[in-house]
Amino acid sequence: MRLRPGYLDRPAQEALVAAVSDLIAQAPLFTPRMPKSGQPFSVRMTNCGPLGWVSDQTGYRYQTHHPVTGTPWPPMPAILLAAWADLAGYPHPPEACLVNVYAPDARMGLHQDRDESDFAAPVVSLSLGQTCRFRVGGTARRDPTRSFRLASGDALVLGGDARLAFHGVDRIICGTSTLLPDGGRINLTLRRVNRPA
Ligand code: SIN
Ligand code: FE2
Secondary structure (H helix, E strand, C coil): CEEECCCCCHHHHHHHHHHHHHHHHHCCCECCECCCCCCECCCEEEEECCEEEEEECCEEEEECECCCCCCECCCCCHHHHHHHHHHCCCCCCCCEEEEEEECCCCCEEEECCCCCCCCCCCEEEEEEECEEEEEECCCCCCCCCEEEEECCCCEEEECHHHCCCCEEEEEEECCCCCCCCCCCEEEEEEECCCCCC
């Protein structure tokens, strides 16, 4: 696991917020639901790139189309492709970028990112807006965890032994950033889904 505090400076964060607004205009935020129970997530999501991650009562999966509008996900903005090329240490482009939008009271339970068929590539995460308390453990749910803050502009790379580490967001810490006019937090995770041919 590699943390790069302040990876994106303020102008780069503003450019990324503008890119995310464009994405949301094309691929509106949707509320994912837990498999089986259908319980809604507190986080709203969208995606860009050839594939997008979705979750509903039938399960978690990647798909090429938006679950509500049925249109293909918008292309990945150049700024995200550049961050992947710089941070991932992986010679193929990412296939999916999941955009998580956290209202001030949203959180994300401890989970592993394991819906990809290739774990050789890392997951590259970029945070915007309010700081959160991020929690990370080991590769088993019962492993001890620790927490730290992820602030606006920070990059986190989950690769190697940490690729399948349990992780989640305990809470958003209000009043920590002026980046987003509505408060809250945006997290973008870039992933490789399929093994390159
Ligand atoms: C995620 O694990 O999908 C999101 C992590 C984060 O919001 O920092
Ligand atoms: Fe995750």
